[in-house]
Amino acid sequence: MRWTGWLREADGSGDVSKSRTAESRALVKKGSINIAVNSATKTPYMPRLQMTPYGPLWVAVFLMFCARAEAQDGPQYDPVNGNAAIHVIIPNVNPVFFEEVTEHGGDPSILIRYTTLIVNSWFDAAAPYHPTAEAVFSDQSKVAPYDSKDNTALNVAITAASKVILDQCFPTHAATWAAMLDLVVGEQAGNAAVQEAIAIGTEAGEEVWYGRLNDGMNHEGTKGNRESMPLPFADYTGYEPVNTAFKVNDPSHWQPAIERMGTGKYRSQLFVTPQYGQVFPYTDLWSLDLPLPTPEKSNIENRDDYEAQAKEVLNKSADLTEMQKILSEFFENKLYSLPVSAVVASLKKGNNLMEFIHMYFAQEVAIFDAGIWVWAKKKEFDAVRPFTAIAHLYGDRPIKAWGGPGKGTVRMPASNWTSYLPVGDHPEYPSGSACLCRAHSSVMQDFMGTNELGWDVQFEAGSSFVEPGITPAENMALRFETWDDFADVCGSTGLWSGVHFEASVTNIKAPCTTIGLAAAAYVRGLISGN
Structure with missing residues (x-):
């Protein structure tokens, strides 16, 4: 990764676009999307990333990247040349995720659930249009094969499949999902191939929905004799924390944090979806060689190691940089960092729509199965988070660390310390983010055929959600040169931000790489019909 400040013009505007020469830019038409690219490297110029995740702003940022066609008489879409996944589905779904599921793009277990259902429906809807591919859940007859010169049928099929999943997951937004399909179908509703595509997509979506409905995630919330009063995604495994939010009974184990919910409102965490570790995976996950040592340093009986790793967290907190x-925050947002990296790589490679769907499903399988493994291990080890260990070791003794939004490094009682990022509502070991990024990067290397990524990401001054209006102090940009670089930095952010200990990040590299490669092999097997 290369970190750079934006070039500043003599007028102090900081407009990086002015510093690019005309020779280094070209406007490339890809379907209905205009993407500014570097003519030498074929790298798409990304929009300035606003870290604030709320609906309208997020849509504006994402559509700058994905784009949408607009005509004088109202919204239109070019299904022949476009990619409905990028241009229509994701921009319509993400605002609902931020409204209904997540504040900052975290909460991975439930987000992964939703995104995997959607992307699996794309893959199954695309299978009838591929000469050899087998769907995961549906078994539909082959139809006229996909022709990359005309994406219409495939775009309609994946949008119809998405609508089925989204109607089930977010029924109060049914009008949005209907409008989404209408936009892609356009004026071709009477076309026989379009009608066939709607039927194929609808059946694929239904088969994926019902195929995954009872996979162990308790999506509808009926497990535990809750048929009459369901609690979607509620735990049914009987997990109970050793510690409470107010009392540490065993400092080796996870303690629910107290979260601020608004002015004067607080709540105690619950372990979110501990049953995720029991969900049925896509790959032969539990037959893979996935070694993970016990987190010995998090055991209070190994006091010297226990204190050493706590001090390491405090040192990183005290030295926390703007970068x-x-x-x-960038990697906290799982709706941007992971999926957009895949889109960027696909655009650079020039994937057609079928290739994009196959690649995108492969990385989704990697993330889904990696999440299952991580959650199973989190529940197994039930390891302490840094905030608990630090308060237990030092009580009200003064420490030096990041002092809160806009405060910089200060001295404070150890019991007041908190991490830069919000602490996850699940045990510490192993790191979910580090594993998801590693599995994602591994499968992307396999499908892209290279470790090269070359993704430039730009950040607006003051766009932080933790320190809004303050961080960064000026517009900044960074570049991820390789997929390994992307995964390494992702893991490091858990250490910098104070939510993880070192072992939680370093010990996942081998097993999560294996999961990513297994996902690639699994999807390639489906594509080949094996």
Whole structure:
């Protein structure tokens, strides 16, 4: 990764676009999307990333990247040349995720659930149009094969499939999902191939929905005799924390944090979806060689090691830089960092729509199965978070660390210390973010055929959600040169931001790489019909 400040013009505007020569830019038409690219490297110029995740702003930022066609008489879409996944589905779904599921793009277990259902429906809807591919859940007859010169049928099929999943997951937004399909179908509703595509997509979506409905995630919330009063995604495994938010009974184990919910309102965490570790995976996950040592340093009986790793967290907190803050927030947002990296790589390679769907499903399988493994291990080890260990070791003794938004490094009672990022509502070991990024990067290297990424990401001054209006102090940009670089930095952000200990990040590299490669092999097997 290369970190650079934006070039500043003599007028102090900081407009990086002015510093690019005309020779280094070209406007490339890809379907209905205009993407500014570097003519030498074929790298798409990304929009300035606003870290604030709320609906309208997020849509504006994402559509700058994905774009949408607009005509004088109202919204239109070019299904022949476009990619409905990028241009229509994702921009319509993400605002609902931020409204209904997540504040900053975290909360991975439930987000992964939703995104995997959607992307699996794309893959199954595309299978009838591929000469050899087998769907995961549906078994539909082959139809006229996909022709990359006309994406219409495939775009309609994946949008119809998405609508089925989204109607089930977010029924109060049914009008949005209907409008989404209408936009892609356009004026071709009477076309026989379009009608066939709607039927194929609808069946694929239904088969994926019902195929995954009872996979162990308790999506509808009926497990535990809750048929009459369901609690979607509620735990049914009987997990109970050793510690409470107010009392540490065993400092080796996870303690629920107290979260601020608004002015004067607080709540105690619950372990979110501990049953995720029991969900049925896509790959032969539990037959893979996935070694993970016990987190011995998090055992209070190994007091010297226990204290040493706590001090390491405090040292990183005291030395926290602007770059580390912004990168931590970037990787916290799982709706941007992971999926957009895949889109960028696909655009650079020039994938057609079928190739994009196959690649995108492969990285989704990697993330889904990596999440299952991580959650199973989190529940197994039930390891302490840094905030608990630090308060237990030092009580009200003064420490030096990041002092809160806009405060910089200060001296404070250890019991007041908190991490830069919000602490996850699940045990510490192993790191979910580090594993998801590693599995994602591994499968992307396989499908892209290279470790090269070359993704430039730009950040607006003051766009931090932790320190809004303050961080970064000026517009900044960074570049991820390789997929390994991307995964390494992702893991490091958990250490910089104070939510993880070192072992939680370093010990996942081998197993999560294996999961990513297994996902690639699994999807390639489906594509080949094996």
